[in-house]
Structures are given as structure tokens and as C-alpha cells.
Amino acid sequence: MNVLNVAEKPMVARTVATILSRNQNMRMREGRSRYNKIFEFNYTIRGQPCHMIFTSVTGHLMELEFDDRYRKWHSCDPADLFRAPVHKFVPEDKKDIKRTLEEEARRCQWLILWLDCDVEGENIAYEVIDVCTAVNPHLTIKRAWFSTLIDRDIHNAAQNDLRDPDKRVADAVDVRQEIDLRIGASFTRFQTMLMKDAFIIDTATDDRNRVLSYGPCQFPTLGFVVERFWEIQAHEPEEFWSIICSHESKEGTAEFSWMRGRLFDYTCAVIIYEMCVEEPTATVTNIRQQEKPKYPPFPLNTIELQKRASRYFRMSSDHTMKTIVQEQQGHPEWGIYAQRLMDPEAGLWRNPRGGGHDDKAHPPIYPTKFSTGESGWSQDHRKLYELVVRHFLACVSKPALGAETTVEINIAGELFSACGRVILEKNYLDVYRYESWGGSMIPTYTNGQQFNPTKLTLESGVTRPPPLLSEADLLSYMDREEAKIGTDATMQDHIKKMLDRSYATKDSSTRFTPTNLGEALVLGYDDIDMTYKLWKPDLRSEMEKKMDDVKKGDKSKAEVLVTILQKMEACFLEARLNKVKLLEAMAIFFERSTRSSSDELHATGEVVRRCGLCQESDMLLRKNRDGNFMVGCMGYPQCRNAVWLPGSVSEAVVTTNTCNFCTPGPVYLIQFKFRRLEIPPNYSPNHLGCIGGCDEILAQLTEICGRGPRMPARPRGPTAPTSNAHHTNPRQGACMNCRETGHSSTDCPLRYGNVQHHGTSEHNGEASVSCSSCGTPCVLRTANTVNNRGRKFYSCQSQECNFFVWEDSLNAGTGGRSVTRSNSIPALNPRQTGGRGSRGRGGQYGSRTANTTFMSATGDPISGRRCYTCGDPSHFANVCPHRGV
DNA sequence: GCAAGGTC
Numbered sequence: 001m002n003v004l005n006v007a008e009k010p011m012v013a014r015t016v017a018t019i020l021s022r023n024q025n026m027r028m029r030e031g032r033s034r035y036n037k038i039f040e041f042n043y044t045i046r047g048q049p050c051h052m053i054f055t056s057v058t059g060h061l062m063e064l065e066f067d068d069r070y071r072k073w074h075s076c077d078p079a080d081l082f083r084a085p086v087h088k089f090v091p092e093d094k095k096d097i098k099r100t101l102e103e104e105a106r107r108c109q110w111l112i113l114w115l116d117c118d119v120e121g122e123n124i125a126y127e128v129i130d131v132c133t134a135v136n137p138h139l140t141i142k143r144a145w146f147s148t149l150i151d152r153d154i155h156n157a158a159q160n161d162l163r164d165p166d167k168r169v170a171d172a173v174d175v176r177q178e179i180d181l182r183i184g185a186s187f188t189r190f191q192t193m194l195m196k197d198a199f200i201i202d203t204a205t206d207d208r209n210r211v212l213s214y215g216p217c218q219f220p221t222l223g224f225v226v227e228r229f230w231e232i233q234a235h236e237p238e239e240f241w242s243i244i245c246s247h248e249s250k251e252g253t254a255e256f257s258w259m260r261g262r263l264f265d266y267t268c269a270v271i272i273y274e275m276c277v278e279e280p281t282a283t284v285t286n287i288r289q290q291e292k293p294k295y296p297p298f299p300l301n302t303i304e305l306q307k308r309a310s311r312y313f314r315m316s317s318d319h320t321m322k323t324i325v326q327e328q329q330g331h332p333e334w335g336i337y338a339q340r341l342m343d344p345e346a347g348l349w350r351n352p353r354g355g356g357h358d359d360k361a362h363p364p365i366y367p368t369k370f371s372t373g374e375s376g377w378s379q380d381h382r383k384l385y386e387l388v389v390r391h392f393l394a395c396v397s398k399p400a401l402g403a404e405t406t407v408e409i410n411i412a413g414e415l416f417s418a419c420g421r422v423i424l425e426k427n428y429l430d431v432y433r434y435e436s437w438g439g440s441m442i443p444t445y446t447n448g449q450q451f452n453p454t455k456l457t458l459e460s461g462v463t464r465p466p467p468l469l470s471e472a473d474l475l476s477y478m479d480r481e482e483a484k485i486g487t488d489a490t491m492q493d494h495i496k497k498m499l500d501r502s503y504a505t506k507d508s509s510t511r512f513t514p515t516n517l518g519e520a521l522v523l524g525y526d527d528i529d530m531t532y533k534l535w536k537p538d539l540r541s542e543m544e545k546k547m548d549d550v551k552k553g554d555k556s557k558a559e560v561l562v563t564i565l566q567k568m569e570a571c572f573l574e575a576r577l578n579k580v581k582l583l584e585a586m587a588i589f590f591e592r593s594t595r596s597s598s599d600e601l602h603a604t605g606e607v608v609r610r611c612g613l614c615q616e617s618d619m620l621l622r623k624n625r626d627g628n629f630m631v632g633c634m635g636y637p638q639c640r641n642a643v644w645l646p647g648s649v650s651e652a653v654v655t656t657n658t659c660n661f662c663t664p665g666p667v668y669l670i671q672f673k674f675r676r677l678e679i680p681p682n683y684s685p686n687h688l689g690c691i692g693g694c695d696e697i698l699a700q701l702t703e704i705c706g707r708g709p710r711m712p713a714r715p716r717g718p719t720a721p722t723s724n725a726h727h728t729n730p731r732q733g734a735c736m737n738c739r740e741t742g743h744s745s746t747d748c749p750l751r752y753g754n755v756q757h758h759g760t761s762e763h764n765g766e767a768s769v770s771c772s773s774c775g776t777p778c779v780l781r782t783a784n785t786v787n788n789r790g791r792k793f794y795s796c797q798s799q800e801c802n803f804f805v806w807e808d809s810l811n812a813g814t815g816g817r818s819v820t821r822s823n824s825i826p827a828l829n830p831r832q833t834g835g836r837g838s839r840g841r842g843g844q845y846g847s848r849t850a851n852t853t854f855m856s857a858t859g860d861p862i863s864g865r866r867c868y869t870c871g872d873p874s875h876f877a878n879v880c881p882h883r884g885v
Numbered sequence: 886g887c888a889a890g891g892t893c
Contacts, residue, residue: 009893010892011893033893034893035893057892058893063890064888066887072886078887093893124891176890180890185887186887189887211887214888215887215889487889487890489892490890490891497888
């Protein structure tokens with residue numbers, strides 16, 4: 001029987017193969033991958049003679065990625081990434097390993113997986129299974145369960161502990177991978193596109209390469225740094241008072257500390273102090289004596305080694321790992337590899353993982369070989385070697401032993417205590433010189449003894465803020481059981497990423513300070529009152545819990561994915577809706593850039609569809625200088641595809657809903673708000689519409705109300721802005737009161753806002769009434785509501801004013817009044833549509849009367865002179881006699 | 886140009 005064995009790394013394959021073959025008749029041959037050798041030998045599993053073929057992968061064989069359609073940053077709305085299809089694939093540099101597995105699996109009957117016994121190992125198992133069963137579906141698959149690379153354990157695994165792989169555990173990892181990818185990519189694209197070009201960000205990073213990344217591990221890591229920084233900033237020094245008491249005798253000095261500690265109330269402190277000074281005799285009330293051990297540290301694991309090297313030698317965690325590799329560079333066999341490993345250009349370096357072999361009993365890091373120091377060792381290498389040796393020796397040493405005496409005294413009712421220590425046995429402290437345990441002798445006291453303190457003073461002090469987070473602090477925060485950020489192997493990757501992204505800096509004493517950029521990002525998200533605080537570890541810990549549900553089989557992978565992704569998508573939309581908070585936070589630290597950025601529109605979801613004309617760029621929803629909405633191709637001016645929207649649109653927002661009919665999709669629906677007075681009464685002012693061509697209502701309103709101009713905007717006067725339109729008030733240069741040019745609002749003749757000319761005067765056959773708010777001439781209209789159909793009224797042309805007055809009430813002399821739009825508003829007279837509905841747009845260019853066209857959703861011109869209701873070219877639908885019949 | 890997780 002041929003058995004294919006696969007280990008997680010080449011080293012394990014070699015070791016296990018050597019153990020199982022008892023190093024006899026084991027042959028090694030090359031596979032497709034130069035690093036992953038193949039070992040062959042014969043072995044008997046429970047009486048069954050097997051030909052063992054032993055090879056390896058190198059960690060994960062597959063990666064998760066979005067389908068091609070979504071890979072490019074501008075290919076879609078970042079919000080789509082929560083639903084975009086993803087697939088697992090074998091990346092180019094792993095293809096040769098895949099080929100080896102395929103070739104070997106074809107001629108085997110069994111597949112035994114010798115992967116690490118952790119969740120990632122279980123996931124890798126299924127990657128290997130997928131590749132192997134694709135070429136050989138009849139394989140019998142087993143997972144060898146082992147925890148150390150020692151003979152007994154390995155033979156036992158092969159003979160007695162071949163288990164079935166656990167899909168649920170692998171599924172839990174799939175959940176994590178997919179969520180990390182989706183939230184990482186969506187938020188990274190969103191915040192990068194929103195802010196990169198909007199501000200002048202003055203960090204060391206080259207602008208073109210700058211990515212404002214978001215990751216579920218890197219961001220909480222930054223969060224810890226910022227939170228501490230804020231604590232320090234928020235700290236207000238506070239003065240406190242404390243009574244200091246000491247007693248000196250021939251035997252030595254005892255420093256007594258006040259049991260009340262510190263008092264922040266000066267008066268209170270002084271009163272107590274004066275009581276003590278008046279009756280200063282101290283009485284010994286209690287003496288406790290006990291032997292106290294000081295325990296040596298636990299055995300070193302990777303994180304602990306990194307933390308201690310950081311604390312004792314100020315070595316960064318990745319430097320610690322690299323130092324051990326450094327001296328291997330001169331070795332005749334693997335020296336070249338070690339050199340590559342240390343070469344930043346090669347990008348080969350990666351920190352070790354926690355591994356699945358922790359049986360909580362064996363010291364994971366210990367000196368494997370005696371050395372008095374080699375000639376090639378650097379100072380740091382010596383220090384680390386020494387730490388490992390001393391730490392190991394300390395681990396297996398007896399605790400230090402001290403005798404501790406605590407003396408309590410009473411002065412005028414106030415209690416003080418002093419502590420003295422004598423070290424009886426130093427034990428492990430003899431070798432572990434990084435830790436000290438100072439002894440301090442105090443005089444001998446007896447119960448009831450009385451004495452006068454040598455010193456009794458009231459001293460003041462000031463509270464201090466906590467220090468900046470050190471690397472050891474940060475690792476501890478990330479390593480907390482309840483909210484673990486990353487794995488042992490990746491924790492320092494996340495720290496490094498935070499530094500690489502210029503979110504924080506590390507000073508010479510390994511303490512972290514957030515940069516302006518890092519602080520602005522955290523501040524921006526903090527200002528948004530989101531369901532999840534993106535910069536806190538809670539999200540990660542919730543995901544870990546959900547992963548446990550999948551592991552245990554309580555919930556399915558699909559179920560958990562849907563739940564988390566729905567929440568995260570809502571969270572994303574929440575953030576985007578409040579993008580102004582992010583921009584405001586950035587604006588605190590950075591100057592606004594004048595660079596205009598189409599990226600920002602992408603980030604904020606204003607992409608409506610792919611342009612059908614040039615098929616290269618997206619079409620974006622835009623508001624032009626006249627305030628009219630249109631959907632135009634980003635490829636302008638090369639591509640001039642555009643869809644003009646009705647002039648009565650007051651608001652338009654691209655939603656994440658897509659049209660079910662229009663192709664090629666997706667075509668995102670737009671939530672429109674129309675100005676009530678500019679649309680016929682039987683149309684709703686709120687409309688979720690499609691610009692893809694299927695939307696009848698939108699087409700009708702475009703016809704009725706006119707649309708934005710196809711021609712370039714009107715030539716502007718010298719005061720009108722010509723550039724940076726989005727940064728400038730388009731009404732700049734005009735009176736804020738009446739919006740006329742030529743004067744400012746302070747000199748405005750209409751500034752008191754009264755009805756200018758009440759009464760009626762014949763002017764072009766119409767009465768002239770001015771708005772009571774802004775003074776501009778009103779338009780005469782005819783109501784079309786149930787109660788007032790046919791009744792005439794004047795209303796202000798400005799959309800800001802609510803002024804209207806019934807014509808008959810003017811005649812009756814009752815005057816005008818302002819109303820809110822939600823009241824019974826008379827509808828606009830269809831015959832008067834030229835007055836307001838096409839203000840400055842179609843009307844200006846004669847859309848109603850000239851031989852005009854309007855654009856279809858595809859950008860094609862359509863003859864627009866036909867009633868939608870009855871088809872009669874002599875009128876439009878809004879005045880159709882058949883309407884409502 | 887995005888994440889985090891494996892590893893030569």
C-alpha cells in the first residue's frame with residue numbers, strides 16, 4: 001500500500017520520516033519544489049506493510065482572494081466587497097508544491113496529514129485534501145495526532161492515533177480568513193480613497209505608495225497606543241499630601257508609610273497631620289513575620305522571550321528573532337539561506353508561529369548547545385544566548401527565600417506601617433541577574449513598644465500620567481486571554497505594520513507614540529458612534545467566539561459568515577455615512593489638499609455603474625455647478641457619456657441596491673428626492689430610481705421638469721469661481737440676501753425682507769407680488785389639490801423660501817404668509833412649468849418649445865415630444881386630458 | 886495599492 005504523508009514544513013517531514021524509518025533505508029528525492037523534498041521508506045502500520053512517501057507543504061497552500069472583477073480598486077464600490085464572490089486558489093509560488101502533491105497522490109491509496117495540531121493546521125489539512133482528492137478521489141484520509149517530535153510520540157501517532165480530520169475546525173479558519181479579507185479590503189480602500197488625496201499628509205511615506213490600511217489586528221494594536229496617548233494627554237496633575245514618618249535607631253532606619261496613602265484635600269491632610277504632631281508618640285500595634293518566596297520565571301516561550309529582551313535590552317521583538325539567525329550566516333551549508341533571511345530585499349523573513357506542540361510541560365525555548373560564545377557572535381547575540389541560558393537555569397532553580405517583617409504603628413489614631421526584608425536564600429536570583437529583590441533591614445520592634453519618630457512631616461506631591469506604552473506593554477495587551485490580537489507568531493507583524501504605515505513611532509526606549517495620522521484615524525472612528533469601535537479589540541474577540549461556535553459545530557460556517565458580514569457591512573455603511581467625521585478628524589491634523597480626487601467619490605459610493613460607452617471607467621453621480629444632478633463617465637473628457645437627471649431633484653444618493661433589469665450590471669439605484677412644488681402632485685417626492693433605462697417615472701419626470709444642460713455651463717462673470725468649485729460657495733460674489741450680483745447683502749435694497757410691492761400691478765398681463773422673505777418676484781401658479789383645484793396663488797421662486805399667498809386673498813387684502821412645505825401646498829400649475837420646473841435649465845435653453853432631445857439612460861438622444869400617457873405629440877403627460885381617467 | 890494566517 002502506498003501512503004502519502006504530508007507535513008506542514010520540510011523540517012517536520014524530514015524529522016518524522018527519519019523517526020518512522022528508524023533512519024534505515026530512507027531515500028530522499030527531489031520534488032517539484034526545491035525546498036520540499038520527498039522521503040521514501042517502508043513502514044508497517046498495524047500489521048499492514050506500507051510504502052511511505054513523505055513530503056511537505058510550507059504553511060498554507062492556498063490563499064483567499066476576490067474574483068477578478070473586484071480585484072482592482074476602482075472596479076467596484078468598496079461596500080460590494082462584503083458580498084463580492086471570493087475564491088481559494090494556489091498562488092504562483094506554491095504551484096510546484098501542488099504539482100508534487102498531485103503527482104504523488106495519484107499513486108497512493110492513503111493520505112496521512114502530519115500538520116500542526118492547531119486550527120491553522122486543520123485548515124491546511126483541507127487544502128491538501130482538496131488538491132489530492134481532485135486527482136485521486138479514492139484516497140483514505142487520516143490525520144496523525146502528535147504533539148512533539150520525539151520517537152515515542154511519532155510512532156504512537158502512526159500506530160494508534162490516526163484520526164479523521166475535523167472540517168468544523170477548518171471551517172472556523174475559513175470564517176476568519178473571509179472576514180479578515182472583506183473588512184480589510186473594504187475599509188482600506190474606503191479610507192485610503194477618501195483621505196489620501198484630500199489632505200497633505202506629511203509623513204515619511206512616499207505619497208504614491210501610501211495606503212491607509214485597516215486590518216482587524218493592526219487597527220486595535222494602534223488603538224492601544226492611541227488610547228494610552230490620550231490617557232496621558234487627559235491627565236491633569238493633581239496635588240496630594242501625605243504624612244511621612246521614619247524612625248532611626250542604632251539597628252537601622254524604618255520608613256513608615258501612611259495607611260491612608262495620599263490625601264487630595266489639603267485642609268484634611270493638615271488637620272490630621274497636626275493631630276499627629278501634637279501627640280507624636282508611636283505605639284507598635286502589630287508585628288507580622290513570615291518567610292516569603294520569590295518564584296523564578298516560567299519557561300520562555302516566543303512572546304515571553306521577546307518581551308523580556310525588549311524590557312532588559314530594549315531589543316525590538318523582530319530583532320530578537322533575527323539575532324538568533326544572524327550568526328548562522330557563516331555556516332557552510334545553510335549560511336547562504338540565513339543571509340537571504342536577513343536581507344530585507346529578499347523579504348524572506350517571517351516570525352515563528354506558536355505551533356501546536358505546546359504541551360504546557362516542556363520548556364519551549366532552552367539552550368540546545370553549550371557555548372562559551374563564538375567568535376562570530378554579535379553583542380546582541382551574546383546577550384540573547386545568555387538570557388536564554390540564564391532564564392532556563394532560573395526556571396529549574398529553587399525560588400529565592402526572604403524573611404519579611406511588617407510593623408504597624410499608631411500615632412494619634414493614624415496607622416502607619418513599615419516593611420523590612422532579609423534575603424535568606426538567593427537561589428535562582430544568583431543566576432538570573434535581570435531581576436533583583438532588594439532587602440531592607442529595619443530595626444527590631446516589640447508589640448506595644450513606644451517611640452518617637454525621628455521624622456514626621458507633611459509632604460506634597462503631584463500625580464503623574466502613565467508612561468507611553470512600551471513594546472512589552474503592547475505585547476501584553478495583545479496577548480490578553482479575553483481579546484487576543486493575532487497569534488504569537490504574528491503579534492510583532494502587526495506592530496511592524498503599524499510602524500510601517502506611519503500610524504505610530506517607537507522611540508529609543510521602545511515606547512510608542514501615535515503619529516498625527518494614527519491619531520486622526522482612531523479619532524475619526526471614535527467620533528462616529530458606531531455599533532463597533534473599530535479600533536478596539538472587541539470585534540476580534542467576538543469573532544474568536546463565533547469561530548468557537550463553528551469549531552464546536554454549534555453554528556455552521558455559512559450562518560456565522562452571514563451574521564458577521566451583515567453587521568460589518570452595516571458598520572461600513574455607518575462609517576461612510578459619517579465620513580465627514582473622519583474628514584473632520586483628519587482636518588485637525590492635516591492641511592486640506594487642493595488636489596481633486598475621483599478616489600473620494602469612489603470611496604463614498606457615488607459610482608452608479610460601469611460606463612457602457614467606453615467600457616473603461618465608472619459613471620459617477622455628480623452635482624454640477626448649477627446644482628443639477630447628472631451621472632457622468634469618469635473618463636471625461638475622453639468619454640462624454642452622461643445621463644442628465646430631472647431638474648426637480650433636490651437630493652440624490654447612490655444606494656447599494658442594484659437594478660434587476662438593466663445590463664450590464666450592476667447598476668446601482670439612486671434614492672431621489674424631488675422638490676415637491678416642481679413635480680406633478682401624483683408623483684412621490686421620494687423615489688428609488690434607476691438610470692439604466694428601465695425607470696418610467698424617472699423618464700417622465702425628466703420630460704416634465706427638464707434636465708441639466710448638455711452644453712457647457714454658461715459663461716460666468718468675473719466674480720464667479722472658475723476652479724475649485726467644490727471648495728467654493730457657488731454663490732460667491734452674489735448677495736446672500738437676494739442672490740443678485742452687484743452688491744453685498746449688507747447693502748441689499750431688499751435686506752429687510754418685506755413684501756416689496758404688495759397689491760397688484762399689471763405687468764406682462766400678470767400681477768406682480770414679491771416674496772416677503774427674499775424680495776424676489778413671485779410666480780403665479782394654479783393649485784391642483786383636491787381642495788383648491790384651479791385656485792391661483794403666488795409663490796417664491798427660491799427653494800429656500802416658503803412664501804406663498806392665494807391670489808384671491810390678496811384681492812381681499814389679507815396679505816401673504818409663509819408656510820412650511822408640509823402643509824397643504826398648492827401644486828404647480830402645469831401651464832406655468834416654464835417658470836420654475838425648468839429654471840435655468842431646460843427652460844433656459846428652450847427644452848419645452850425648441851426641438852430638444854433628452855438623454856436616455858444609455859446616453860442616446862431620444863425625441864422628447866410625446867405624451868407618455870396617451871402618446872399625443874401635442875402635449876406632455878402632465879397636462880394630458882386623459883390623465884387620471 | 887487592501888487582511889491575517891501559514892512557512893522556505
